[in-house]
Amino acid sequence: MAKLQALLFDVDGTLADTEKDGHRVAFNLAFDEAGLGWNWDENLYGELLAVTGGKERIKYYLEKFNTDFEKPADFEGFVKGLHASKTKYYVQLMEQGKVPLRTGVEALIKEAKAAGMRMAVVTTTTPENVTALLDSTLGKGSESWFEVIAAGDIVPAKKPAADIYEWALAQMNLKAEDTIAFEDSRNGILSSSGANIKTIVTINDYTQADDFSAAVVVLDHMGSEAEPFTVLAGDTFGETSLTLSLVTKIAEA
């Protein structure tokens, strides 16, 4: 790498633990509203995370875990409507401040912003969800700190395909080697490394057993002075939190 020029952040599981207490809860509220009687408990949701994207996840659930469900004639419309309802509930949950940022995330983003480092969001989730999370955690309008929000259906093939990262790089007119990605899951790192982007992984309960052999560094979280990270793989040069200077060292090593 010549010089680090941009930080590319995944959202779900990386910036915040949105899956268990955000997306999963919102799906269940939408299922209740539609009178479906479906319930995605924490264990089942872990299995459903094999597939990224909410609409795709609903279809996967019906293919694999609820095969008796009689699909309505307009199945695509049904899934789309259910997913729109889920997004409405998710945004409400974020507005209520139900999900905080993970350790060290706010500090790194604020430091990068102050230093003029370019940043982007690269996620499979719906754009409204990104806005809602950033508004509720970093403050209204904080989305504008990110030059590009690569999200949702912007590319047809979601993670683990590399398309969303490649799309973000093209938008920013950057090469993979000028950037570093932050991910939390196997599907995420398959996507970022598929685009040849060095990736720092912060694991979570759902992803701790995933294969992260493609990561340059694997941590339990980004760390802070009060709560140092634990290094699970890779070299963090003796440091204990992901400052911009450490991220730059990792990226340029």
Ligand code: XBP
């Ligand atoms: C995130 C996801 C998303 C959310 C749901 O993956 O899998 O699908 O669970 O979002 P990643 P939508 O962190 O790898 O981007 O319901 O808005 O699609």
Ligand code: MG
């Ligand atoms: Mg993720």
